[in-house]
Amino acid sequence: MFSCCKCDKIFGTSKMLTDHDKQRHSDAALATWKMNTSTPSLLSSIVEETTSALERKQKQILLKVMDAYRLHPLSMNVAGTWDELNALTHQEHLSKIPYRDMSVLPTSPKKHRLEEPAASFSMNASLYGSIASGPYARTLLQHEYIEVNDELANFLNHDWHVEPAMRFACSRLLSGMIMLQASNGKAILVNTVEVYGRTRNVDSHHELFRVNHRLTPPTSLPPVTTRYPRIWPMTLKDMDGVKLIIGTKSFNALVTSSVRVDTDEIPDLGPTTSSFLIDNPAESLGARLFVMRKSVEAAFSLSKNNSATNVSSADLLYQLRQVRTRFHHPSTYLCCRSSSPWADDIAGQPYTIFTLANWDKGNDESSYRIASTLFQSIATCVMLNKELDKDNVTNLIAKINKNTNVRITLTSILSLFESDAKTIAILGNKHLNKLLATLANEIASALPKANDSVAARIKSVLLS
Numbered sequence: 450m451f452s453c454c455k456c457d458k459i460f461g462t463s464k465m466l467t468d469h470d471k472q473r474h475s476d477a478a479l480a481t482w483k484m485n486t487s488t489p490s491l492l493s494s495i496v497e498e499t500t501s502a503l504e505r506k507q508k509q510i511l512l513k514v515m516d517a518y519r520l521h522p523l524s525m526n527v528a529g530t531w532d533e534l535n536a537l538t539h540q541e542h543l544s545k546i547p548y549r550d551m552s553v554l555p556t557s558p559k560k561h562r563l564e565e566p567a568a569s570f571s572m573n574a575s576l577y578g579s580i581a582s583g584p585y586a587r588t589l590l591q592h593e594y595i596e597v598n599d600e601l602a603n604f605l606n607h608d609w610h611v612e613p614a615m616r617f618a619c620s621r622l623l624s625g626m627i628m629l630q631a632s633n634g635k636a637i638l639v640n641t642v643e644v645y646g647r648t649r650n651v652d653s654h655h656e657l658f659r660v661n662h663r664l665t666p667p668t669s670l671p672p673v674t675t676r677y678p679r680i681w682p683m684t685l686k687d688m689d690g691v692k693l694i695i696g697t698k699s700f701n702a703l704v705t706s707s708v709r710v711d712t713d714e715i716p717d718l719g720p721t722t723s724s725f726l727i728d729n730p731a732e733s734l735g736a737r738l739f740v741m742r743k744s745v746e747a748a749f750s751l752s753k754n755n756s757a758t759n760v761s762s763a764d765l766l767y768q769l770r771q772v773r774t775r776f777h778h779p780s781t782y783l784c785c786r787s788s789s790p791w792a793d794d795i796a797g798q799p800y801t802i803f804t805l806a807n808w809d810k811g812n813d814e815s816s817y818r819i820a821s822t823l824f825q826s827i828a829t830c831v832m833l834n835k836e837l838d839k840d841n842v843t844n845l846i847a848k849i850n851k852n853t854n855v856r857i858t859l860t861s862i863l864s865l866f867e868s869d870a871k872t873i874a875i876l877g878n879k880h881l882n883k884l885l886a887t888l889a890n891e892i893a894s895a896l897p898k899a900n901d902s903v904a905a906r907i908k909s910v911l912l913s
Contacts (some may be wrong), residue, residue, distance in 0.1 A: 459869060487532035548641055556878070576629055576739055577771065579636035579711040585911040587637070588791070589893065590711060594627060594739040602678040604748070605697045609651050614757040616700065616785045620644045621760050623695065623702050625789035627710065628682060628725065632713055632735050637693075638724040640707035640796055643770040643786035648698055652777035654770070656701050669696025675734070682736045683727050690721035695738070705771060707790055708907060716801040716907050718900035720771060727844040739787075759784035764795060768826060769898075771801040773889035777875070777882035782831045791910045798898040803828050803890050808899045811884050816855040817892040819845050823859070827875055827885070836872035836879070858888045 458568045520537045573596060578590050597605075605622065620642060646652030656669060671681035681696040693704040708716035709724050717724050725732050751757060752913045761766055768784035775781050788798050800808060806821035826841050842863050849856040862884050866873055875881065 453777070464641070466617060472621075478691075483766060489575050492782075500578045506888040509633045525687055535675070564815045573737075573739065575631060575634065576627065576636065576735070579629060579744075580627075580635050582634075583636075583711045584640075584707070584713045585708075585710050588911050588913075594740040595742055595745065597677045597680065597738040599678055601745065602680050603897070606679045606699050607752075609646050610700055614646055614752055614754055615758045616646065617757050617781065617787075618701060618748045618752035619697075619702070620785045621751055622740060622744050624787035624793075625744050625791075627739045628693075629737045630725070630727075630732065630735060631737055632646070633734070635722065636709065636711045637707045637722075638710045638789065638791075638911075639704050640706050640716070640792040641786065642695075642702050642704050644700045644702045644771070646780070651780070652700075652773055652783075653780045653816075669694045669701040671696055671698065676736070677738065680738070681733055682738065682843055684722070685731050691723055691726065692720055693722035693725060693727070703770075705906070706785070706788070706903070716904040719897060724868050760787045764798075764827060765796060766803045767798050769803045769828060771799070773802065773893065774886050775882065776827065776885040779831070779876055782828055789886070792907055795909065796906050797903060799903055800896050802892060802896075805892060805895060805899060807900075808895075809901070810899070814850065816849065816853050817895040819848055820855050820859075820888050823862075823888070824885070829895060831875055838873050839866045841870050842866075854891050855888065858891065861886075 456739055465723065501568075511571060522537055572590075572594060580586050601622070605619055607802065608618075609615050621646075623639060623642045623738070626639045626642075627636055628639065645654050645656065649654055649655055657666060657670060659666065667683060667685055669681060669683055671679045675681055679698050683694055683696065684692050685692045693707065695704075696701040703720065704717075704722055706718050707719060707722055707725065708714065713725050728737055751760070759765055765784050768786045769782065770786050772781055786798075792798055795804075795807060798804075802821055802823070802824045804825075806818045808818070811818060823845055827837060829835075830837055842859060846856060846859045846863065849859070862881065865878075865880055865884075
């Protein structure tokens with residue numbers, strides 16, 4: 450009999466021992482370790498394996514020790530074999546997992562403490578390392594993430610002229626995604642994203658390509674060489690700040706709510722994202738995109754609904770994008786903003802001019818609240834194919850005691866009504882649009898303060 454000195458297995462011949470050593474302990478075998486979830490037997494956690502002979506009380510003690518020392522179990526096997534390797538590693542070491550093509554199966558002892566089933570999906574090692582080393586590991590590791598592939602890339606490049614429902618489906622697909630910078634392990638959770646079509650006919654708020662003084666403006670259009678077919682993540686700098694954008698041939702997606710998941714930072718809300726910058730083409734090529742499987746399933750289902758007019762039937766005003774111009778165009782009122790499961794309620798989404806009236810802080814006569822109430826009425830009228838009611842404007846003016854800029858603008862809007870007219874058109878009304886744009890700029894300064902409460906809410910939900 451021949452015994453392996455590395456794992457204590459017994460073999461009948463020296464050749465069997467040699468073959469075992471090459472297959473199980475060689476450098477080539479170690480280099481190809483991958484997590485495998487193809488059979489239920491491999492889903493047994495390290496906690497169950499290492500404590501199978503212990504009493505229940507002893508198991509609880511071990512779990513407490515693992516919690517105290519912030520140890521995380523890993524289950525790995527040699528590719529193409531049934532040989533399995535289990536390990537414990539400190540939380541801080543997870544972010545140091547090599548950034549290469551391998552995957553890890555998390556076997557959280559906290560699940561088994563509650564006698565819940567083990568995770569039945571694998572996760573990319575780099576992504577797992579970034580998430581597990583951050584503050585939201587317990588929440589995020591309960592969900593399956595898959596890296597964008599050719600099929601998903603093709604889905605994100607469908608022509609919106611022919612398939613208008615894709616604007617809603619693409620927004621849904623990208624909500625809840627995690628962007629990972631492979632070079633440094635930084636990762637960001639996209640909580641809210643809004644999409645914009647590429648052409649004027651599809652979207653009046655499309656990205657401009659106008660050449661000024663022979664200078665080509667920066668664009669999110671994918672270049673020839675990309676990590677994923679025709680998809681280009683980047684940071685775009687303009688007069689509003691630095692914007693995190695994902696560009697495809699059909700649209701560009703603006704991230705309006707996000708939070709780093711590899712470290713504890715305050716969430717970014719609004720059009721700018723400063724905690725995750727993609728400053729050059731090399732970083733764009735290095736950025737990896739992981740979408741939630743649930744989002745993929747929901748997006749594919751939504752894409753088949755040719756009559757879709759929104760991402761969800763709930764909270765329609767919160768699905769409007771944070772725009773401040775072109776109120777006379779129908780595309781301004783498209784409900785193509787989507788949020789992750791942790792931000793998909795009225796308390797977890799960034800405020801816009803259409804929802805600022807719902808912010809709990811401030812009195813009912815606040816200028817920002819009254820102006821936002823008008824924007825809510827206008828958006829609702831467009832959705833219901835109605836015109837703006839004169840009495841509505843008159844009642845809002847009556848609530849403002851001081852002669853503020855908001856009151857002045859509302860009075861100018863009231864003057865647009867003919868003496869005997871009770872309503873005026875919204876779509877196609879350039880005069881009304883000009884005044885609404887002025888009104889939007891007047892209340893925009895209140896948005897960052899309102900979003901501070903949203904940031905706290907998002908962190909609370911992710912930590913719960």
